[in-house]
Amino acid sequence: DTAVSQTPKYLVTQMGNDKSIKCEQNLGHDTMYWYKQDSKKFLKIMFSYNNKELIINETVPNRFSPKSPDKAHLNLHINSLELGDSAVYFCASSSNQLVNYGYTFGSGTRLTVV
Amino acid sequence: SQQGEEDPQALSIQEGENATMNCSYKTSINNLQWYRQNSGRGLVHLILIRSNEREKHSGRLRVTLDTSKKSSSLLITASRAADTASYFCATDGGGGNKLTFGTGTQLKVEL
16 A cells, blocks of 8 residues: 555646645655755755645745645645756655654656656 | 755765765754755755754664754665665754755765
């Protein structure tokens, strides 16, 4: 049973296209996140949702729009993709009650914009 | 930027040796966490140390925390080839709403 699952695992697309990445967690966690990892392995938070409510929105271009239909899902839609969007995007989740267990990460979506 | 720094950036050791990685951060914290990332995979939570703790152990892992110096270290004892991965520290910035990750240490354990 995959705790945090993201799809697709790989995504190659042309500049200007619109694409979505989906994330689901079956851990019953309250909070979900999107992180971006660049080619130098720097991890930067993009968004965080707690019980479907947006609580963190870092300085991210408004071409990126997260959507949380319920607390088990957090999707990321990206409009008008640019070369600089190429990165690995990680979804993660955490529990407000089980802080000691840290975050659980998905295996990542490698996005390549050509 | 709150992002912490880790040192060394890369570390290569022989199997059986100990590996020590250091992390420095900039803001006050409630806790500091360490994660491992194998190549092409997601991050895996290893250990969490609270701001009022100085040392914590989990199996072959030992973490120390010095809040006066805003630094932490991760020691892996008796390393194995399977420990080869990138290791990241992460802090909650005192607010608990998000984790900010360090720059990572790439550990290679050779047979």
